[in-house]
Amino acid sequence: MQPFVPSRRGLMLVLSSPSGAGKTTISRKLLERDADLAMSVSVTTRAKRPGEVQGRDYHFIDLQRFEAMRARRELLEWAKVFGNYYGTPRQAVEQALSKGRDVLFDIDWQGTQQLEESARDDLVSVFVLPPSTAELERRLKTRAQDSADVVAERMAKAADEMTHYEAYDYIIVNRDLEESTAAVEAILRAERHRRHRQIGLNEFVKGLREGQ
Numbered sequence: 080m081q082p083f084v085p086s087r088r089g090l091m092l093v094l095s096s097p098s099g100a101g102k103t104t105i106s107r108k109l110l111e112r113d114a115d116l117a118m119s120v121s122v123t124t125r126a127k128r129p130g131e132v133q134g135r136d137y138h139f140i141d142l143q144r145f146e147a148m149r150a151r152r153e154l155l156e157w158a159k160v161f162g163n164y165y166g167t168p169r170q171a172v173e174q175a176l177s178k179g180r181d182v183l184f185d186i187d188w189q190g191t192q193q194l195e196e197s198a199r200d201d202l203v204s205v206f207v208l209p210p211s212t213a214e215l216e217r218r219l220k221t222r223a224q225d226s227a228d229v230v231a232e233r234m235a236k237a238a239d240e241m242t243h244y245e246a247y248d249y250i251i252v253n254r255d256l257e258e259s260t261a262a263v264e265a266i267l268r269a270e271r272h273r274r275h276r277q278i279g280l281n282e283f284v285k286g287l288r289e290g291q
């Protein structure tokens with residue numbers, strides 16, 4: 080009998096959270112440890128922060144280019160966040176999924192809602208919450224890139240963003256980065272085994288029943 084060669088369609092793993100809850104660090108750790116996971120690099124009209132790299136953290140583009148991509152339906156989803164536009168380029172995601180790779184998205188609740196409407200079967204959504212308001216504020220303040228004004232604005236927005244947790248499949252309270260990363264890895268491992276993602280199961284089971 081031929082051994083069962085697992086083949087599956089890739090899944091879309093969305094991580095959302097208010098700024099400062101630890102989502103970016105969790106994403107980085109996941110990508111380091113899992114070669115089957117690819118990051119979706121968004122386009123954005125916001126200015127590049129110190130340390131960010133064009134094409135790695137974002138594709139930094141101007142508003143005109145963003146509008147053109149949106150008009151040509153090249154974005155899988157898009158949203159306006161903190162006055163800037165963000166969007167997910169469609170082509171890279173579809174290529175990765177069709178090769179059976181999983182794609183990690185760092186997008187907000189508005190984008191997640193759009194993916195939910197267009198690709199529910201491929202979507203696994205995780206919302207990361209901070210352990211407390213005080214800890215969230217501490218993390219935002221120690222993140223040196225942003226000015227005091229931006230920190231204040233993001234604290235105000237965080238309360239609002241957190242109300243959207245109910246739309247997500249999984250919730251992680253990020254008390255400890257290692258534990259939270261391990262939790263997302265466990266979710267990913269389990270979701271990869273979902274029946275509807277596995278291709279060729281019918282044939283395989285038929286073969287098993289026929290004693291091949």
Ligand code: 5GP
Binds near residue numbers: 156190
């Ligand atoms: P930041 O400017 O701090 O990198 O990101 C601000 C917010 O925009 C974060 O909540 C992040 O998840 C969200 N974001 C980043 N890229 C995208 C995107 O392509 N689509 C959507 N909907 N949100 C995004």
